Amino acid sequence: MIGERISDKTGRSRRDAGPTATVEDVARLAGVSRATASRVVNDSPRVSPEARDAVRRAIEELGYVPNRAARSLMTRRSDSIGVVILEPATRLFGDPFFGHLLLGINAGLADSDVQLVLLMAQDRREEARVEKYLDAGHVDGAILVGPHGDDQLPTRLARRRVPIVLSGRPLGGGGLSYVDSDNRNGARMAVSHLVAGGRRSIATIHGTLDLGSARDRLDGYRDALTDAGYVLDATLEAAGNYSPAMAAEAMRVLLDRHPDLDGLFAASDSMAAAAVGVLLDAGRRIPEDVAVVGFDDTPVAMTVRPTLSTVRQPIEAMGREMSRLLLRRIDDPADAPSQVVFATELVVRESSVVS
Amino acid sequence: MIGERISDKTGRSRRDAGPTATVEDVARLAGVSRATASRVVNDSPRVSPEARDAVRRAIEELGYVPNRAARSLMTRRSDSIGVVILEPATRLFGDPFFGHLLLGINAGLADSDVQLVLLMAQDRREEARVEKYLDAGHVDGAILVGPHGDDQLPTRLARRRVPIVLSGRPLGGGGLSYVDSDNRNGARMAVSHLVAGGRRSIATIHGTLDLGSARDRLDGYRDALTDAGYVLDATLEAAGNYSPAMAAEAMRVLLDRHPDLDGLFAASDSMAAAAVGVLLDAGRRIPEDVAVVGFDDTPVAMTVRPTLSTVRQPIEAMGREMSRLLLRRIDDPADAPSQVVFATELVVRESSVVS
């Protein structure tokens, strides 16, 4: 029932030229059976060198590429993973963080021929859609970026045995795999640096507190002050929620409450930059009157004047690690969840030291 | 040969719980044939209301979700499109442009159950890999972001009948579908605005000239000067290649060549921001001494002091349109290529007008 056919049938598809050779074609040309051809394609060791060579040549000649759908149907693997962005649009816009992370994730996939399916969920409705998609097993696993405190999605997926890795420590459930940077220590270093510079009234603009990173950075801020024997003052803390606009407003409030403040730690560079704008507008000199440290070491830190001292996290490496963990977990579902925390590093520029 | 089986066989897969009902299961439960069940799933009109209801109930009860691989195998459609980022890492990092664009593209796919496969190619080797992937027909079509002047990838793919849509006017071949903004007119408006403000010596920092956008913005700059009867001066043009660092260097060169320059048009906000830094460092007041206009209206425009006048392009809408065009082309390969150009808009802030 097969007979004459190679790369052509009656009304095959819209693609006229494209490589549509099948294993069948390859096998015939190589003078072996489908099974053997398939074995060669999948690097099975149980193939004689001669057969292997013949098949390889046939593959080359026909420009054969396996049909992923057919393979998936058989292997029950999609050879793709989902990267789910749970963050609302606003953050994605301003923050180069996500681009960096995607790059790292992609790099981590590079020698595995697993594809990256991008799934964005701006609201609960879209999130439900994404959940259904993941649940249906259309991807072999997923990396979840930015789940907030009250979001049960990770837990639900984990319970249904969907392999997942989170970006950032989840506030809720334990037992999940995640990759994070040492936000707390990064913040501690930043604020200790301000203390060491002789600053006495150090404020902070923190991120959305239902995010682990935001909470950890705030804790680090408090750690440093406590270490230095300062008394914590809640009125020196204001929410900027990782938004430049809200950070600007927060800065105004802080300045109003503490006209004498002489140090500021902002939980992101974009918030720091916005705060710097407000400080300059208010006639403060930076760093003479107010020393400022941000977080992330994004390009804006170098663009703004004065250039921004900040805390660097190895975003790309983190993305790569997330891929690595997920692939491992997909390969071996019994693999225990792992948590990986990357070190952060203080980068001192103009905004925090009087030269 | 089927017999007893519903959602369970011997060693099915790693997923223990998940919804693994098949059309077969649905059909049996609904008391109809596989074909009818399939018809209901695919909204075929040739189904009686009763059958439809029964099948719908069964689907609901079993939590049935079609297996994409099996469907693809049959329909020869992957129900996914590739979004190829040809840009080197550096741009992705700083520029919120890509995040915006992805968001738009994704939104354009929202009610089509087509998935977005992200493919990044940082160099020629990776580009070859991506090309092979697209060529193999693993996706139904692709959106190409950032192909540079000498890149033959779009042409090659088009020749092989892979449906594609480009982001930005390609410099090379005609006859390709693309979505762009009116860069030239945007730039012209920006520079005319500087002229109207009485600026006499207006410089520009342009992007990588093997990019249509960069060339168009440079042309728009020249248009405006010519319109105003100014004499073009090549020494007032410097390359920033969309990189803040190179833009800073370009600004230094320009300042050196023309200490009296009183206007600047930068082809991106990030370059404008970097240039502003250099100008401030050089003791120039903005806008009193030098008026500055950027391009893109990214968040940095609001963050920097003074806030940046800029040209806004509807990035998200552009992304949505790209999806729309691609889906249309996939549906009907005979559909002629279309070019869509979105209007740009001048946004005036502090950096260009003395208040």
Add this chain to the structure above:
DNA sequence: CTGAAAGCGCTAACAA
């Protein structure tokens, strides 16, 4: 080491 055969889950002729 190799081949024959079975069948993954689905859709699409073709009949009825």
Add this chain to the structure above:
DNA sequence: TTGTTAGCGCTTTCAG
């Protein structure tokens, strides 16, 4: 309108 049947291209027992 519905059911029957034939595969899509691939991997994988199971014999040989």
